[in-house]
Amino acid sequence: MKSDDCPATLPRRSRDVRPLLRAALGLLTAAVVALPFTVAWQYDALRRAVAEQTAPPLPGGDSGAGADAKATPPAGSAPVVLAYHDIGPDDRSRYTVSLEHFDAQLRALRDAGYRTLSTREFTDFLRTARTPQPRTVYLTFDDGTHGLWTHADPVLARYGMKAAAYLITGQVGTHRPYYLSWPEIERMARSGRWDFQAHTHLSHERAAVDAAGHERSVFTNRRWLADEGRAETPDEYRRRIAADLDRSARTLVRHGLPRPRLFAYPFSERLDESNLGARDAEALRSALRQRFTATLTNSAARPSPAGPRAAAVGEVQRLEVTRDTTAAGLLRELARWDPVAPRDAGRPLSHPAHWQTTGASEQAGPGMLTGDSRPPDGTAYVSADYRPLATADWTDYRLRATVGGLHGTSNGVGITVGAGSDHPVSLSVGHHTASLTTDGPAGTGDRRSCRLDPSATHRIAVLVTPRQVRVSVDGKTCTAFRAGRWRVAEGAGGFSLNVRNDGPERQWPRFTSLQVE
Incomplete structure (x- = not known):
């Protein structure tokens, strides 16, 4: 009977499958063993690969260039x-x-x-x-x-x-x-x-x-x-x-x-x-x-x-x-x-975009230095740098400035030359005094002062050379400073201006003219 034949044939079929199972298990084992090596090879190939380059875009594709x-x-x-x-x-x-x-x-x-x-x-x-x-x-x-x-x-x-x-x-x-x-x-x-x-x-x-x-x-x-x-x-x-x-x-x-x-x-x-x-x-x-x-x-x-x-x-x-x-x-x-030469600066106050305001206000331009705009309430000091990147290597120039609105000891104006260098030199001018201060590494420095004829207005000239800074006020020599033994480039730099007002009158001084030679 066919029904009796079925049990008799099953053992023979099981014996036929066993070699196949053993072969399959062998292949699977080999694959598992080889997998880390395959992954490592693929990673190494990727690591060493040279990607395909893209073609440059068609000219004229920049958005916002104009x-x-x-x-x-x-x-x-x-x-x-x-x-x-x-x-x-x-x-x-x-x-x-x-x-x-x-x-x-x-x-x-x-x-x-x-x-x-x-x-x-x-x-x-x-x-x-x-x-x-x-x-x-x-x-x-x-x-x-x-x-x-x-x-x-x-x-x-x-x-x-x-x-x-x-x-x-x-x-x-x-x-x-x-x-x-x-x-x-x-x-x-x-x-x-x-x-x-x-x-x-x-x-x-x-x-x-x-x-x-x-x-x-x-x-x-x-x-x-x-x-x-x-x-x-x-x-x-x-x-x-x-x-x-x-x-x-x-x-x-x-x-x-x-x-x-x-x-x-x-x-x-x-x-x-x-x-x-x-x-x-x-x-x-x-x-x-x-x-x-x-x-x-x-x-x-x-x-x-x-x-x-x-x-x-x-x-x-x-x-x-x-x-x-x-x-x-x-x-x-x-x-x-891009660097600019001192001879090309001309009259810097007429170019507001060339100034970088620092201090207590984010307002652009020199307006608060010239009196064209008023510093915010609570502000006692405002400064602005003239083209600090473009003037970083200046070593020979002269500044001529006229200032007004000076009042007692409560306010004053300042000019810093060699701005941003390791050895800046700062001039402070008030109603009846002027002082020149140097700054050096580790707090080293020097301060020199001179008396002025009391006036609300002064004319200032600052001569900068590689080895000295010389100041004249109202046509008279005021003070000078000689550079130390550092390299000329270490003291190079352009200039910045500042105004201060410490008095209760809130009377701000101002720069009325400035020329670079």
Whole structure:
């Protein structure tokens, strides 16, 4: 019976399946064993991959550039350093510039007559103060993101321009496709359009710097060692930073690239905002000076655009370019940064846009210095800098000013020359006295005074040369100050004006005229 045949046939079929099951289990075991190796191989391939480049956008695609992009800034004698991060379609980060904006920016630079510098040419400028032509920019890109290869490089090729990538060397080839791979970097270097500089090895991160858990850059701060309940000692911090800098340089050289000449601070954090004491901060500066020609930052304690003053202190300030920067906006900023000669300043009070107001008010222009507008209630002091970026390297000029509204000892006016330098000199003029005060490192300084014929109005002349500042009031020599043994560039700088009113009458003095010669 067929029903009796069924049980008899089952054992034979089970015996036939067993070899197949054993084979399947063997294959499965092999696959499980091989899986980690397969994943590792795929990750390594991705890490070493060279992404496909995108084509440059069609010309004319910049939103917000307009006709102003054709405007030509003045021909400065020093390059402006531009700081980019990433180029690409990501509109979530303000640090990612769109491909269309980047193309329009380079097109505007080319049309305005700018040439890009290589790092070698830029460091040559820091050494000699000479550039190949009047209008130059140095393009820098922090972090080493993949957008430099996939998006930025084809645009550089279109306009025949150069740039420098500041690499976090320990991140190259990781978190793909966010960071560049070494093969991509090799192709970029071979193109002649790129060179590569230092941005730490693995110190571009934030971590706790105190017991409360406040996080800051681990490069410019001593870390909090939670397991030990203490901060790094100065020696531990210095050893850690020295090891990181040296490993960054060795990694670049090991991949066939020249030893880096420049270093960009992570996050552009300033040393005066870190938990380093004065000795540790100076130790960090010393470590950087030993290894690099100069450092770059977007956030300087004082204006330090590329020029003799920046070269003297070894730190150069950059103009940051973000997602919202249009081609027209970039050219406007370049005009603000490009150096101006004293002979071109003329009568500065007639150009309100050239002033940067400081002190108690955010009001733009010199109106509160001239009496055209009144300072806010409760304000006792107002100051304004004249083109602080464009005048950072002034060493020879004369100011002639007329002031009025002086009253007793309750108010006065001031002029600071060498503004923003390590050695500013400040003049204060009142109803019947004038004083000249110098400022130097670690609080060192000097103060000299002279008596004036009492008057509500005075005529002031301030002569600035590389080695002295001489003051005359109402045609008579008042006082003078001779520079110390520092380098001329360390005392270079333009000027600022201020007015003060400490009296109950609220009678403000004012500058009625100002001329630069």
